[in-house]
Amino acid sequence: MDNAKKWQIPIFITFLLLGILLSVQFRTQQNFLGDLSLQKSDDLVLMLKKLHDKRGELEKGLRELEQQQRSLQADVNARETLAESLKNESEQLKMALGLTPVRGPGITITITTESPMVYLDLVDIINELWASQAEAIAINDQRITPWTSIYWNKTNLTLTINGKEILYPCTIKAIGNQDKLESGLRLLGGILDDLAIYKVYPVIKRVEEIELPAAPPPTLNYLQKSAS
């Protein structure tokens, strides 16, 4: 037993140190194995080949994805162009139909109180303006649209447009080519000559910027697109 006591402490110390050394070496070796510079060249070549192959695959995938992105982008562009052109078309149609306020150069025709005229004359003037390629017309800020009614109320003896009474002096505003519009009205034997017989002398003025209001929208309850 005396003998036993003599060896206990040195053996314990020795194995303690051995344990420390072992664990340190073990961990260091683990890190060491991960270090590329100490790998065998055969392994490195294999690794390189594998990585090269993988890179090729990934590049191929990248190309495919880029292709996909391009086609999607083209799709999106086409859609955007389509949407844009549809929007433009819709804007133009709305302007032509009188659903949006418009402005542009044109002429005004003013009929004063002293020169009364029947509503048919008004219709004649509007027809003449349309024939002279007017793009938008309004009478006393009532926009003329395909569903505008010009009506002579016999009981009240008043002229109504779209059910609204028109009071004199009445002003017809038309947007379009000023020369064409004016010459259309002043045509020899045209509307102004006709009116002159009845001593009606409308005043025609050229205006560089006319603003016309929008008309109320039409009702579309029964309309359907015909199959053609």
Add this chain to the structure above:
Amino acid sequence: MWLPLLGLLIGIGIGSALAVPIPGIYVKYLSVAVLAALDSAFGGIKAILEEKFDGTILLTGFFTNALLAALLAYLGDRLGVDLYLAAVFVFGVRLFQNLAFIRRELFAAWLRKRRFSSAGGEKNG
């Protein structure tokens, strides 16, 4: 009897907790030193079994063997001779010899013990 194992476990625990970073170029020398330390430790156990144990010799042997092995490996690298292979060979052979001796001794002790206990449970110091 369980002291070496206990010491080993505590040492591993300390080593893991300390997390000493060893630069890559010293790993080879450290491995040789570890081999030398292993040899010394098993040599110590062998000495106990032979009843020739001396704590001073064990501890000095432990340190000098480890350091010398590392130094020799380093020197070998400087000189372009793979001296660390010699250290690995020598310590490896000795390690196996020590282990074989320990195995034989323990087996013999176990056999003796069984023979005595079957003979009538006599106690032997």
